[in-house]
Structures are given as C-alpha cells and as structure tokens.
Amino acid sequence: MADITTLPRNEVGIAAVISALGDLFQDRLQTGQSIREQHGHTTTWLENQIPDAVVFARSTEEVSAVVKLCAQHKVPVIPFGTGSSLEGHLNAPAGGISLDLSQMDQIKAVHAEDLDVVVQPGVTREQLNTHLRDQGLFFPIDPGANASLGGMAATRASGTNAVRYGTMKDNILSLEAVMADGTIIRTGARAKKSSAGYDMARLLIGSEGTLGVITELTLRLQGIPEATRSARCSFPTVEAACQAVMMTIQYGIPVARIELLDALSVRAVNGYSKLALPETPLLLLEFHGSEAGVLEQADVFGGIAEEFEGSDFTATSTAEERNKLWQARHDAYWAGLSLRPGCQGLSTDVCVPISRLAECVGLARAKAEELGLMAPMVGHVGDGNFHALLLLEPGNRDEQALADSFLNWLADTAISMEGTCTGEHGVGQGKRVYVQRELGETTRFMSAIKSALDPDNIMNPGKIIQD
Incomplete structure (x- = not known):
C-alpha cells in the first residue's frame, strides 16, 4: 500500500510565508479550496493532500524568492507543472506552498545548427514540437500526456519513442535549478559532452522536486525524418508478440516505436476510438528514416511477424491513418x-x-x-x-x-x-516502499544526498525516500 502518511505541519511558518507571498505576488497567490485541491490532486488514485496556497511564478528569480522564504520559515515547497503525474508526486503531506511553473512557458532559444533548444519548465512537449515544426526539428520524448518539460525532467519521463531516442535523461544537456536554500545553479552548458565534475544534471533529473526546482532546460533535438511509416500486426498470444519484439531488436531494426496492447486493451480501444482491430494481442510500430529505409524496415518486420504467427499485418505512410492509430494508443487509458x-x-x-x-x-x-x-x-x-x-x-x-x-x-x-x-x-508516494525493496542499501546514500542538499526537508517532502 502507498505511504501517504500526513507529516507534521509548521502552522506558524506556513502563515508567515503566505502573508509574505501575498505582498510579493498579489493575485498570483491563490488560497481558494478548489485550486488547492487541483494542485494536490493529479491523475492518481491516491488520497488528495492539498497545499495551503498556490503561487504562480514567472521567472527563475521569482522561484528563488519563493524558495528562500520557505527555507527561512521551514515550509514545504511542491513544484507543479501540468498535474499529469500518477504516483502522488504533487500531494502536500505536510501542507506548504504549491509552486506552479506553468506560466514559465517561454522557448528562449532554438539552435537549429546544434540541434538543441533552451526552454523554461512550463513549456509542454506539444507546444515545443509545434514551435519546432517549421524548422524541421522535433523533441522525441512522448509520454502520452501533454506534460510540461520541467515535470518530464523531474520524473525522468520516457514513453513510446524511448526504444530509439532514449528517455529524458538522454535528451537533456544541462539544467538551471533553484536549490533548497534559494541558490540558483547551472549544471553545464550546451556542449554535447563534459567530464567536469559530478553530473548534477542527472542527479536532478528524476529527483521529483525533492532536491531542487528545475527552472530552465537545454534539450537535445532531432531532425524530422524524411519518411515515417507505421504498422500494426495481431498475434495469437502475448508471448508470440513479445518473441517478435525480441527478434526485431536483435536484428538491429531501428524501430522508433513498438507498443503492445493485450486483447482486453484492443477491445477497449475498438469501442472508444471506433476501430475494428482483431481482438487479440496487437503490436503497433513506427519506423523513421528515408523512403526506401522505412519500407525495408517494415518489410523485414513483416517477415519476422510471420515466424511468430502474426496476422493482419498492415503498414502505412499516410499521416491521417498513422495519427488515428497512435491517437488510439495514447487514448488507451480513457478507453x-x-x-x-x-x-x-x-x-x-x-x-x-x-x-x-x-x-x-x-x-x-x-x-x-x-x-x-x-x-x-x-x-x-x-x-x-x-x-x-x-x-x-x-x-x-x-x-x-x-x-x-x-x-x-x-x-x-x-x-x-x-x-x-x-x-x-x-516514485512519488505510491512506490516509496518498493524502492526500498529494489535498491536496499543504496537508499541510505540517497537519503544522505537528500539531507546534504535539503537539510530541513522542505523540497517536496514525503516523496521517493521513506522518512
């Protein structure tokens, strides 16, 4: 069971911080019940533990001012992006301030020749890719939801393209962050590699706001491929589908996406997205490359699928058909x-x-x-x-x-x-106990890092590491 225990509250400190933030932020400080519930609750099954106030920051300097106030009064700070997380990351078990970064949504610089971009944390992945489209570039990490890039970095997100393009940790060159005492740091520059000291960027990626607040990201970009081809294939069993996947990977086919839906998911998708797919285990695939390359990749996969009793194999390069298929996959939760x-x-x-x-x-x-x-x-x-x-x-x-x-x-x-x-x-709250089982003694050193960087435990307390 998830550990969502209520932590001790600092009532005096919370009141002092809210009063000071009201003077600084005026109407960008909100204390209404509904907005606080919204900022505590996400698409999660966990009990909603609401913050005491929500403040909307618009710059790194404002984030620093909020964190300094909270550090002075030992009040929790919970960073908020779009609220699409699933494991209680945004709950406030000790109350405190929800720091909403959605208005920090500027795309600050695109360096097309270097294949990188500098963005604020409130920029969403769809917003970024819309902006990049005319330059022939895209950001490949696709968790399904239109999440904020700051939130995706904080949770080390991945998604459907990870098999080819990796996860967030592979696509971030450097970060700017506000640490627990309000200090603003940068973890690197735009160079594609560095061996200068500890890798602070990778430490903050996946830290879920427990070590600092990410306020700027420098991201790797990819060129939009010349051609894209999607395919689907049904299989008699999940085992047969997975065997086809392993063979595809072993053959070195540079597949961009390869997704499995079991028979029950296919039934749900058929009803929800008005499709007529065979209600057996299904693989959805996407290939990126040249026109000739994606045709060859799809054909090779078709041959592999036959070896494992794959049927109803269909491939298409038509954008409308591809988008319909992948939208159905992204809607699988609602289906x-x-x-x-x-x-x-x-x-x-x-x-x-x-x-x-x-x-x-x-x-x-x-x-x-x-x-x-x-x-x-x-x-x-x-x-x-x-x-x-x-x-x-x-x-x-x-x-x-x-x-x-x-x-x-x-x-x-x-x-x-x-x-x-x-x-x-x-991890959030939902998987804290499992992390202890998985990593064992390693969590003791994770706790030491947390204590060193956030000695008063104000940064998103109650997440990742058991108190």
Whole structure:
C-alpha cells in the first residue's frame, strides 16, 4: 500500500510565508479550496493532500524568492507543472506552498545548427514540437500526456519513442535549478559532452522536486525524418508478440516505436476510438528514416511477424491513418475506463529485461484474473516496460485491498526478474516502499544526498525516500 502518511505541519511558518507571498505576488497567490485541491490532486488514485496556497511564478528569480522564504520559515515547497503525474508526486503531506511553473512557458532559444533548444519548465512537449515544426526539428520524448518539460525532467519521463531516442535523461544537456536554500545553479552548458565534475544534471533529473526546482532546460533535438511509416500486426498470444519484439531488436531494426496492447486493451480501444482491430494481442510500430529505409524496415518486420504467427499485418505512410492509430494508443487509458463505466483507474508501471517481458505480462494477467480484477495491459515493449490499468469501483474497500495486493505482487515480481518497480511513472508516494525493496542499501546514500542538499526537508517532502 502507498505511504501517504500526513507529516507534521509548521502552522506558524506556513502563515508567515503566505502573508509574505501575498505582498510579493498579489493575485498570483491563490488560497481558494478548489485550486488547492487541483494542485494536490493529479491523475492518481491516491488520497488528495492539498497545499495551503498556490503561487504562480514567472521567472527563475521569482522561484528563488519563493524558495528562500520557505527555507527561512521551514515550509514545504511542491513544484507543479501540468498535474499529469500518477504516483502522488504533487500531494502536500505536510501542507506548504504549491509552486506552479506553468506560466514559465517561454522557448528562449532554438539552435537549429546544434540541434538543441533552451526552454523554461512550463513549456509542454506539444507546444515545443509545434514551435519546432517549421524548422524541421522535433523533441522525441512522448509520454502520452501533454506534460510540461520541467515535470518530464523531474520524473525522468520516457514513453513510446524511448526504444530509439532514449528517455529524458538522454535528451537533456544541462539544467538551471533553484536549490533548497534559494541558490540558483547551472549544471553545464550546451556542449554535447563534459567530464567536469559530478553530473548534477542527472542527479536532478528524476529527483521529483525533492532536491531542487528545475527552472530552465537545454534539450537535445532531432531532425524530422524524411519518411515515417507505421504498422500494426495481431498475434495469437502475448508471448508470440513479445518473441517478435525480441527478434526485431536483435536484428538491429531501428524501430522508433513498438507498443503492445493485450486483447482486453484492443477491445477497449475498438469501442472508444471506433476501430475494428482483431481482438487479440496487437503490436503497433513506427519506423523513421528515408523512403526506401522505412519500407525495408517494415518489410523485414513483416517477415519476422510471420515466424511468430502474426496476422493482419498492415503498414502505412499516410499521416491521417498513422495519427488515428497512435491517437488510439495514447487514448488507451480513457478507453480502458470505458470497459467499466464509473470506475476508477489505477495505472501500474514496471519494467523488466525484454527476455522476461512475456513471462511477466502472462503472470500479471493470471494474477489479475485470480484476484478477480479487470486489468487491460499495454506496454512499451521495445524496452520491457508495461502497464496494467486496474479498474476499481470507487469506495470499494475490498477491491482496493485486492489492488494493493496486486501492486505489491507485481513490484516484487518485476524486482525478482532483475527489473524495476517503475520504468517511467516515478516514485512519488505510491512506490516509496518498493524502492526500498529494489535498491536496499543504496537508499541510505540517497537519503544522505537528500539531507546534504535539503537539510530541513522542505523540497517536496514525503516523496521517493521513506522518512
């Protein structure tokens, strides 16, 4: 079960900070109940723990001023992007200030010749790619939601393109951040590599706001490929689909995306997106390159699929058809909810070596059925990451207990397969106990880093590391 214990509140300090922020920010400080609930709650199943106030910053200097005030009075600071996280990252278990960065949304510089861009943290991935389109460039990390780039860095996000382009940690050259005492730091420049000291950028990437607040990012860009080709193929079993994936990776085919939907997910997508796909396990793929290259890649995959009883193989370069297919994949969460109207969705996230993926998915399906849980499954199978969406009746404590049992079992199973309890959702509150199981003594040194950089534990307390 997730650890969402309430932490001790500093009532005097909170009151002093809110008073001071009111003088500094005027109407950009909000204390209304609904906006505070919005900034505590995300697309998560965890109980909402709301902050005491929300402040909207517009510059690094304003972020620094907020953090300095909070440090002076020992009041928690919880950075907020778009609110699309899943593991209780934005909850305020000790109250405090939600620091909304959505108005820090400037694209500050595009260096097309160097394939990089400098942005503020509130810029969303869709906003950035719209801006870049006319220059023939794009930013490849696609977690599905139109998340803010600062939030994606803070949670070390990835998504459908990770099999070819990596995750956020592979696509950030440097950061600007405000640390727990309000100091503004830069972790590097625009050089493509550096061996100058500790890699502070990688320390902050994935730290979920527990070490500092990211206020600027320098990101790697990619050229928009000459040609893009998407494909889909149905398989008789998840095991057959995963075997085809492993063979595709071993052949060295530079696939850009390769996604798995189990039969239940396909049924949900058919109903929600008005498609007519065979309701058996499905692979969705995308290939990037030259016109001749993407044709060859799709043809080679088609031959591999035949070896594993793949059927209904279809490939297309038509933008409208490709977009319809991938939009259906991105809508899989909402499609899953439609299988049980009125339900609450609990999205899981584990990652295992690709060679163990079929086994893990099969065991997860059997465990869900054993517990009587409806759980459509999808996965970024090119890197061994998959999700089960548990569909639960709101307020049903028996079902919640079964879900807790499933979460514990799934995390332990992934860890036992030399995998991880979270491939891309991050830790937040929801996975803190599993991180301890996965990393063991390593968490003691993580705690030492946290204590050194944030001695008063004001930066997003109650996340990642158990207090």
